[in-house]
Every structure is written in structure tokens, then in C-alpha cells.
Amino acid sequence: MKVRTLLCVCALLFSLTVAAQFQPEKYPKREFRAAxxxxxxxxxxxxxxxxLKQTLINQLNSLQEAGINAIIFQVRPEADALYASQLEPWSRFLTGVQGQAPNPYWDPMQFMIEECHKRAMEFHAWINPYRVKTSLKNQLAPTHVYNIHPEWFVTYGDQMYFDPALPESRRHICMVITDILSRYDVDAIHMDDYFYPYPQKGLDFPDDESFARYGGGFSSKADWRRSNVNVLIKKIHETVRELKPWVKFGVSPFGIYRNERTDPLGSKTNGLQNYDDLYADVLLWAREGWIDYNIPQIYWQVGHPVADYETLVKWWAxxxxxxxxxxxxxxxxTVQNADPQNPSMNQLPRKMALQRAYQTxxxxxxxxASAVVENAGKYRDALIAEYHKYPALPPVFEFMDNEAPAKVRKVKPVWTADGYILFWTEPKYKDEMNRAVQYVVYRFDAKEKVDISNPAHIVAITRDNFYKLPYEDGKTKYRYVVTALDRLHNESKTAAKKVKL
Structure with a gap:
């Protein structure tokens, strides 16, 4: 009887522990909130x-108010550039004509980096690695690398791509990334779901010649194609780490890795597959440490007959x-589909609960991002009022850096012509990985216990070394706490100051 009771108690404790792991944190202090x-x-x-500058500023202001803390901005859609590049021409998606510089001249990527950092947002430079033309009717600039090395490219249907098999293709793509890293203060390099192109019915990708030349040692073309992409991913990661070890490299692949009918370890879905159709072995990249984050595009709704959102979230988790x-x-x-369990509501509450239910x-x-800005289905309103009610810091990437910066020094309130300002001095640092680049300001009542794990106390996340205090009549005491964040968001110990406001 005692043994049975003990077993029951153990089982109960285990079930409570498991349940606790899947309890959503309502207001997490650490959360990646990107667009x-x-x-x-x-x-x-x-x-x-x-x-256009004003449009982008308006978008960033709107996204900042909605709690977004990272922007993934497309800078290389078709082997072109929304930035000043000597390697690839200006994008037609900026000026309307590939190779034509903007007039008046400006650099959209540099502009966006500065504006994002002003708002304590990360900037992720989003590139498409292989795509060159989405339609063969599109004109390439005379300076485009295709006009110098046409042998590097293949056409597939009405589209053109770098041949993923060629070392020259990989070398050029890595040169582009090296150029971006060497001249721009980006926080991450990002690639989306376009690896080998999405398959067209009855049309095989034209790489027989490349397979004959480079496919030795592979029993199947599919394995060889996956290897080609693997080599690129590994080389990009090595390039990023060598040049700027604080910059992340992430991908946002198609939402299905493999279906269970293809692989017993796959998801209970029946859609196109990363591994088999796009030759993107995302799990291998993560396992080998070649990517620093993964954002599978789970764009379907809960209850989708082929690719159910809930099934896929659980599988990736x-x-x-x-x-x-x-x-x-x-x-x-999300806003156009009702929650199957609560048809009077859209699926945002269900999806947010699922997302936050898993510690992974x-x-x-x-x-x-535009749909958030336009408040489609009151999505932005819901983020502001509920899901992003309080600010959040991006997650730490401990495998890249787990050493916090030193704490700030000389925290002092000063009356100035601009008002009552809380100043502090940047902490000393030994190298770039350890340098403070942002600060978090918390506010507590004078006798309140300091708990910086509660984001409700965050009043500012800033790159400035000052914060304007909301002075009223000087009769109420508060304690302000300031911490420093390094490039990978490790947080320092606290420095505090009591003030009367």
C-alpha cells in the first residue's frame, strides 16, 4: 500500500512538472518579437x-508601439541590392530599373539600421541566396554578374538562379555577405525559404551537367543537391563567425520539414517538404550549429487539413x-480564420497560447509587417493591449556569448534645460563582444523589492546613456535601476538610484 501511494505521489509530481513546462508565460521578459x-x-x-524614408519611419514607429524588437528587412531579393554595393546592382524593387541608383541618393539598408537601432530594435539583413530573376522578362543591369559569368546560372521555367552546385556561386554569395558585414552594423544575416526553387510540375531542375561534373560519390541527385545547400549554409556561418562573431545567422524555412508518410520522424502533414522538395536539411543545419536560429514559416491555420498549425508548432518545438x-x-x-474551439474569435489567442506553451x-x-501596421483584424491592437503589453528583450544566445557586460557607473539625476535627466556612464569593456550597446531602465516604488525579471517595470530600452525622468512635484520617491546589454543581449548587474519625482 505504501509503495502504491509513493508511486501515485511520484506520478503526480511528474505530471505537475511536465504541466509546468507547458504553462504559457503571460508576459515574458525575453521574447523574439520580429516582423x-x-x-x-x-x-x-x-x-x-x-x-519612402517617412513611410519606413512610420512603419517602424507603428511596429515599435506594437512591441516588435527585431526587423528582418529584405536587402537582396534577386542578386541585387537595396544598399550601396560594388558587387551587385541597385534593385529594381527600389528604383524600378535594376542598376539605377536612387535619386536623391540614399542607402536604404544604412538608413534602416540607424532607425532600428534608435528604437532598440535588431536589424536582420534578409538575403535570397540563389534567385536572380522571378521572370525571364526582367532586365538585368549591364553590371550584373550574369553578364560576366553566364555559366554560373541556370533557368528553370520562367526563372533564373545561381547554380547551387557551383563553387563559384557559393563564393560569390559569401563575398556579398562579407561585404555587408564589413560595411554595415547588422545584427544578423537572414535567409528565407528559397533554396532550390519550389518544384514546377513536370519540370526537373536543369543540373544534369553539374551533377556529372560534381556529383561523384553521391548515389542520388537528391542527396547531392542537399549537400550543395549544406555546403553553402556552413560556409556562410563560417564567414559570419570569422568576421563578426556577435552577428547571428538565421533561416526561415518552409513550415514542413518532412511528412510522416515519408519519414516516421516527420510531422503528421501532407504538404511540400523542405528536405525532399527544396533540398533544405534544416535539422542538420541546427544540429551541426551552422545556423543560430530557425523561424519555420507556419503560415497555415489551426485545423488546416494538410498542414495543421498546432501539429506543426508541436513538431518543431x-x-x-x-x-x-x-x-x-x-x-x-490568423485573423481570417476562426478558432475551431471558439468560433466567435480569430486564431490569434490560440496561436499565442501555443507559441508560449513550449519552453523551446x-x-x-x-x-x-505591413499587415501589423495596417492593424488587419485588429491584430496590432491585440499585441499592444495583451500579448506585447510590456517590453521584451530578445533572447540570449548563450552558445555564442554568455558573459554579461560590466554594470553601468555613476548613475546620477541632473536638472538640465531639457528637464530632469538620469545619466549614467558606459561600463568599461575588454572587447567588442563585451561592450554595452543598449541599456534597460526599470522603475520601482521606493520601498518595493527590485525584481528585474518582471518586464512591467521596464520604462525604457535605449542606446542612449540617459533617460528623461517624468518629474511631477518632487514629493514621491522612486528607485530607478539601470542595466547594460551587450550585442547578444546579456544583461549586466543592476545600478540603482533613488529620486523624487
Whole structure:
């Protein structure tokens, strides 16, 4: 009887422990809250410089108010550039004509980096590795690398791509990334779901000649194609680590890795597969440490007959391969579909609960950013009022750096012509990995216990070394606490100051 009782108690404790692991944290202090800003939808094309700058500022302000802390901005849609490049021509998605510089001249990537960092947002430079033409009718600039090395490229249907098999293709792509890293203060290099192209019915990718030349040692073309992409991913990761070890390299692949009918370890889905159709072995990349984060695009709804959102979230949560996992969310799909368990509501509450129910999921990325800005289905309102009610710091990437910066020095309130300002001095640092680049300001009542794990106390996340205090009548005491963050968001110990406001 005692043994049975003991077993029951143990079983209860185990079940409570498991349940606790899947309890959503309502207001997490650490969460990746990103949004994709695309270029290929034509929203930038031909827009006058000052008007486009203001549009982007308005978008960033709106996203910041919605709690977004990272922007994934498309800078290389078709082996071109939304930035000043000597390697590839200006993008037609900016000026309307590939190779034509903006007039008045400006650099959209540099502009966005500066504006994101002003708002304490990360900037992820989003590149498409292989794609060159989405339609063969599109004209390439005379300076495009195709006109120098046409042998590096293949056409597939009505599209053109770098041949993924060629060492020259990989070398050029890595040169582009090296150029970006050497000249721009990006926080990450990002690639989406376009590896080998999405298959067209009855049309095989034209790489027989490359397979004959480079496919020795492979029993199947599929394995060889996957190897080609693997080599590129590994080389990009090595390039990033060598040049700037604090910069992350992440991918946002198609939402299905493999179906269970193809692989017993796959998900209970019946859609196109990363591994078999796009030759993207995402789990291998994570397992080998070649990517620093993974954002599978789970753009379907809960209850989808072929690719159920809940099924896929659970599958990816169990198959992270010890790399940070975030969920790619479709805003429009979420607000246009009712929750099967509560038909009077859209699917945002259900999806957010699922996302936060797993400790292996560290946040999400919204597709597209414009739908958040436009408040489709009151999505932005819900983020502000509930899901992003308080600020969040991006997750730490301990496998890249787990050493916190030193704490700030000389915290002091000073009356100035601009008001009552809390100043502090940047902490000393030994190298770039350890340098403070942001600060978090918390506020507590004078006698309240300091608990910086509660994001409700965050009043600012800033790159400045000062914060304007909300002075009223000087009769109420508060304690302000300041911490420093390094490039990978490790947080320092606290420095505090009591003030009367």
C-alpha cells in the first residue's frame, strides 16, 4: 500500500512538472518579437526618397508601439541590392530599373539600421541566396554578374538562379555577405525559404551537367543537391563567425520539414517538404550549429487539413536540435480564420497560447509587417493591449556569448534645460563582444523589492546613456535601476538610484 501511494505521489509530481513546462508565460521578459519587411511586393518601387524614408519611419514607429524588437528587412531579393554595393546592382524593387541608383541618393539598408537601432530594435539583413530573376522578362543591369559569368546560372521555367552546385556561386554569395558585414552594423544575416526553387510540375531542375561534373560519390541527385545547400549554409556561418562573431545567422524555412508518410520522424502533414522538395536539411543545419536560429514559416491555420498549425508548432518545438526556435506567423491567415474551439474569435489567442506553451519556442516573427501596421483584424491592437503589453528583450544566445557586460557607473539625476535627466556612464569593456550597446531602465516604488525579471517595470530600452525622468512635484520617491546589454543581449548587474519625482 505504501509503495502504491509513493508511486501515485511520484506520478503526480511528474505530471505537475511536465504541466509546468507547458504553462504559457503571460508576459515574458525575453521574447523574439520580429516582423518581416519585404521589398518584392513593390511597396518601395519608384517612391521618392523622402516619401519612402517617412513611410519606413512610420512603419517602424507603428511596429515599435506594437512591441516588435527585431526587423528582418529584405536587402537582396534577386542578386541585387537595396544598399550601396560594388558587387551587385541597385534593385529594381527600389528604383524600378535594376542598376539605377536612387535619386536623391540614399542607402536604404544604412538608413534602416540607424532607425532600428534608435528604437532598440535588431536589424536582420534578409538575403535570397540563389534567385536572380522571378521572370525571364526582367532586365538585368549591364553590371550584373550574369553578364560576366553566364555559366554560373541556370533557368528553370520562367526563372533564373545561381547554380547551387557551383563553387563559384557559393563564393560569390559569401563575398556579398562579407561585404555587408564589413560595411554595415547588422545584427544578423537572414535567409528565407528559397533554396532550390519550389518544384514546377513536370519540370526537373536543369543540373544534369553539374551533377556529372560534381556529383561523384553521391548515389542520388537528391542527396547531392542537399549537400550543395549544406555546403553553402556552413560556409556562410563560417564567414559570419570569422568576421563578426556577435552577428547571428538565421533561416526561415518552409513550415514542413518532412511528412510522416515519408519519414516516421516527420510531422503528421501532407504538404511540400523542405528536405525532399527544396533540398533544405534544416535539422542538420541546427544540429551541426551552422545556423543560430530557425523561424519555420507556419503560415497555415489551426485545423488546416494538410498542414495543421498546432501539429506543426508541436513538431518543431520537439525538434529544435538545441538551436533557438521562433515561429513564423501569417497575420492575415490568423485573423481570417476562426478558432475551431471558439468560433466567435480569430486564431490569434490560440496561436499565442501555443507559441508560449513550449519552453523551446522563444518568440515569433510576423508576416508581413505591413499587415501589423495596417492593424488587419485588429491584430496590432491585440499585441499592444495583451500579448506585447510590456517590453521584451530578445533572447540570449548563450552558445555564442554568455558573459554579461560590466554594470553601468555613476548613475546620477541632473536638472538640465531639457528637464530632469538620469545619466549614467558606459561600463568599461575588454572587447567588442563585451561592450554595452543598449541599456534597460526599470522603475520601482521606493520601498518595493527590485525584481528585474518582471518586464512591467521596464520604462525604457535605449542606446542612449540617459533617460528623461517624468518629474511631477518632487514629493514621491522612486528607485530607478539601470542595466547594460551587450550585442547578444546579456544583461549586466543592476545600478540603482533613488529620486523624487
Amino acid at each position: 518581416w519587411i519585404q521589398a518584392v511586393n513593390g511597396q518601395f518601387r519608384g517612391v521618392p526618397t523622402e516619401k 520537439k525538434n529544435t536540435e538545441n538551436r533557438p526556435l521562433f515561429i513564423g506567423q501569417s497575420v492575415m491567415n 519556442i522563444g518568440g515569433s516573427c510576423q508576416w508581413p
